[in-house]
Amino acid sequence: MAAIFADIADLLEIKGENAFKVRAYRRAGESIGHLAEDVAQVMHEGRLTDISGVGEGIARRIQELLMTGRLAYLEELRAEFPEGVRRLLEVPGIGPKTAGRLSKELGIGSFDGLETAIADGRVAALPRLGAKTAERLLAAIQATKRRDRRAPIGLAWPVAQELLVMVRRLPGVKEVSTGGSIRRMRETVGDVDIIGSSEDIDATLDAFLRSPGVASVIQRDTRRACALIAGGLEVELRLCAPPDFGVFLQRHTGSKDHNALLDDRAGEQGLRLTEEGVLRLSDGMLERFSTEEDLYRRLGLAFIPSELREGQGEIEAAASGSLSSPVKLVDIKGNLHTHTTWSDGLDSIEAMARGCQARGYQYVAITDHSGGLGVAHGLSTARVREQVAEIREVDRRLDGIRVLSGIEVDIRADGSLDLPDDLLAELDIVVASVHSAMGQDEDRMTRRLLQAMANPNVDIVGHPTCRIVGGREPIRLDLAAVLRAAVTTKTALEINAAPSRLDLKDDLVRRAREMGVKIAINTDAHNLDQLDFMHFGVAVARRGWCGAPDVLNAWPLDEVLAFARKF
Ligand SMILES: [Zn+2]
Ligand SMILES: [Zn+2]
DSSP states (O other), X not given: OHHHHHHHHHHHHHHTOOHHHHHHHHHHHHHHHHOSSOHHHHHHTTOGGGSTTOOHHHHHHHHHHHHHSOOHHHHHHHHHSOHHHHHGGGSTTOOHHHHHHHHHHHOOOSHHHHHHHHHTTTTTTSTTTHHHHHHHHHHHHHHHHHSOOOEEHHHHHHHHXXXXXXXXXXXTEEEEEEEHHHHTXXXXXXXXXXXXXXXXXXXXXXXXXXXXXXXXXXXXXXXXXXXXXXTXXXXXXXXXOGGGHHHHHHHTTOOHHHHHHHHHHHHHTTEEEOSSOEEETTTOOEEOXXXXXXXXXXXXXXXXXXXXXXXXXXXXXXXXXOOOOOOOGGGOOEEEXXXXXXXXXXXXXXXXXXXXXXXXXXXXXEOOBBSOTTOTTOBOHHHHHHHHHHHHHHHHHOSSOEEEEEEEEEBOTTSOBSSOHHHHHHSSEEEEEOOSOTTOOHHHHHHHHHHHHHSTTOOEESSTTOOOTTSSOOOOOOHHHHHHHHHHTTOEEEEEOOTTTOBSOHHHHHHHHHTTOOEEEEOOBSSSGGGGGHHHHHHHHHHTTOOGGGBGGGSOHHHHHHHHHTO
């Protein structure tokens, strides 16, 4: 809903409506986006106008959206401006005002149209734009067209969850699931695939394309609709008849490699896989499957979880019965890397502990930063001792969850740790991480990590490669040496579940696991909401073929503490 109001504000600004009105919608969108409760609940209690920036008029629009799933006002505005005009807003340097002028004064409605108008000097001739701006815009358009449009999973996943709820309510829909790379939980996705079955495919597709979250239609076929949604992600909805859902979902989950290998296997059995079912080549009969489980069984395979379908040995393992079941979110018993207001976190020790308890965990380690370089509000030795006292006090007070003392100690550039050994020895869990001097060469960086792991107090290496998804490159490491050391020193390596990190990444997790390295899946939460990152980390562990026994924080507390003492 926040994105819809932001969209209205953009459209009004393109249209040249008065600034007051534009600002009203923008503010309303922001307030709704920051609302801590469900807006439907607020409406039912008659409190919509209590929301900052929401007056009677906007309250009526919210009501219309919630009651009917549509907003006539938005549809009118969108009809006035072709999609191409709205897409101009994606170009850095083009705000709604400029987009409106380009549309009204020059009739421009696409990137190509704008490029032509710049080339023939019409943009430069517009008052207050000029040659310099036109030149800058040209570079910006080219960059926008070139830009890798893959979205990080952290952005796409929550949107996909909302879409699932929305599509489930459309007329005719029986079943619905994510598909494609988002169902395989790859760290970036090209678009959001939603796969469903419907008793009236036409009606479902129509209703989908009319829903208010859909900003513009890209394509519509007999069984498929592709659209841009408010916020800019591309969504593809594919539908089949209910009896075919199993095969259809399997075909549209992929990956390409997995499906090709499955096709080969079917061929060896005299079968051909199609979107409608399994074709028996001997008599031309089509077998239909409403579940994926039945389909895999028909091919003589154990069910293969979607995260494993990358064509990297999973079909052979499923055929021989050696595919072990990957770790699940419900297997997770604790969180061993969290921050609080003691360093750069936003919530208290007690709040974070209660948050972990609410998520069904049996234990949590509070691991604020040490006082090293480059880390905000790191703790000194004295402050760590003060904090441990509070952790022990909260632990005594709370029933049903053990609150462990811990630290995320900085690994200095020379491999030494940022706090004295006798202090670290007093703590239950020590996470050691690199936060500075990331440009070191492979040799120095590897020795730095090996030295930290050799310290018997260190239990976990946090975000081991320091990469940022779509941002910072990983540090240079002799990974084989690090993995070997993790085994010999009994140090777990982290899967940092923050979607911007996902570090270790999936293929490295698989290598680590094959060597017998224990993995700790941690949220590194800096506030309560971020405790929900856990499922992103679990997905990475699954993609790395980890079962619950491979994951330290899927173990009971006494075994975790025994591991930490390195018996
Ligand atoms: Zn860190
Ligand atoms: Zn951290």
